[in-house]
């Protein structure tokens with residue numbers, strides 16, 4: 001963070017927005033750094049978990065939503081288990097992803113955002129996750145060009161083939177029977193909170 | 195004992211051998227598993243990353259179905275398990291949220307807050323007991339293994355926690371009971387990187403490589419796991435890990451229930467042992 005923090009550009013409602021998206025107790029953080037110390041993916045983050053929580057507290061909405069950190073988080077819950085102040089750090093990370101996706105902000109990790117969106121799309125279409133469709137749609141969404149998508153699919157092909165040989169990838173999706181109900185749940189949940 | 199069974203999506207596909215071995219082992223233990231009718235995907239880590247309410251409504255639909263069938267549920271996949279219990283606890287603590295979620299479920303299916311969510315480790319240790327488990331053993335397994343729990347079987351600690359989030363021992367106890375020499379393994383709850391496998395593969399390769407390397411250094415003949423995503427990372431992706439780090443690892447990764455099934459004398463094929471990617475033949479022969 002070389003740039004000075006301009007409080008006038010900060011969003012005082014950000015803590016509330018994050019809490020409503022399912023990440024509570026941010027304001028209880030006393031910046032001890034326990035979360036960062038045990039985070040298995042901190043080495044690949046641009047801001048550590050402690051920094052992210054501090055930035056949410058300051059209302060640095062833009063910087064936080066644009067960070068690579070939130071997409072690198074593997075939802076392992078180590079930080080949240082250890083936090084001495086009960087900050088729901090892992091849930092804050094998920095909440096931030098959802099806010100970033102909804103506000104359509106340009107993220108540093110397009111692939112991860114594409115992954116979560118695709119997962120929900122595929123699970124919503126069948127009621128259950130049909131993995132071959134996830135791989136296919138993700139490859140199309142994660143890359144900027146068709147060549148990129150094809151290259152990704154080819155790279156993952158041996159892996160998919162190995163699973164298929166072992167009878168572990170289905171050709172047909174396992175589907176929920178009451179799809180009408182599933183569609184309604186997805187529509188109402190996502191429509192209602194936009 | 196009769197329990198509602200929520201397999202979840204992985205157990206129908208990439209983790210078929212987990213599904214097969216869970217069903218076999220619980221049948222042997224005299225527990226009737228009734229698959230939930232028309233269950234749906236719990237949303238895993240993705241649902242909350244897209245929408246909070248959705249991340250509660252999806253597991254809640256399964257809870258509501260179980261409630262209607264008057265069943266408590268057992269959930270082998272830790273990710274699904276964590277989604278289901280955290281939805282049940284969040285909805286138990288907040289009636290406003292419960293009302294909102296029930297509105298999403300619509301008429302005809304309402305969650306009444308009456309369903310218990312259990313992981314097989316919990317059921318085996320606390321409801322069945324090591325003693326009963328031991329009575330079923332016909333062939334103690336003479337092998338050395340490390341117990342790998344991964345993240346969300348024990349993290350974050352729930353209100354009704356059944357094991358320590360930092361140093362869980364339930365899998366250790368089960369393995370010891372079936373004759374396995376359980377080796378010390380301080381990475382037992384360290385993340386394998388599974389959830390970021392597709393989007394940030396290099397992170398997953400690094401984390402899983404460290405897990406496998408440590409298991410090997412400990413002298414393990416196999417890694418025992420109870421998570422489909424950990425299994426996918428450590429087993430199916432082991433070849434990618436070997437390539438990335440230019441090192442032969444050759445470490446079989448077995449589901450805990452596959453090992454228990456073997457000790458019960460159940461045929462390897464019935465436990466899906468032909469579906470593991472890293473070859474297990476040598477290990478099976480040595481038993």
Ligand code: SF4
Nearest residue numbers: 029030032033035083
């Ligand atoms: S562990 Fe909790 S209190 Fe400490 S820095 Fe992290 S969020 Fe703040």
Ligand code: SF4
Nearest residue numbers: 039073074076077079
């Ligand atoms: S949940 Fe995310 S931020 Fe927290 S320790 Fe795990 S990877 Fe790091």
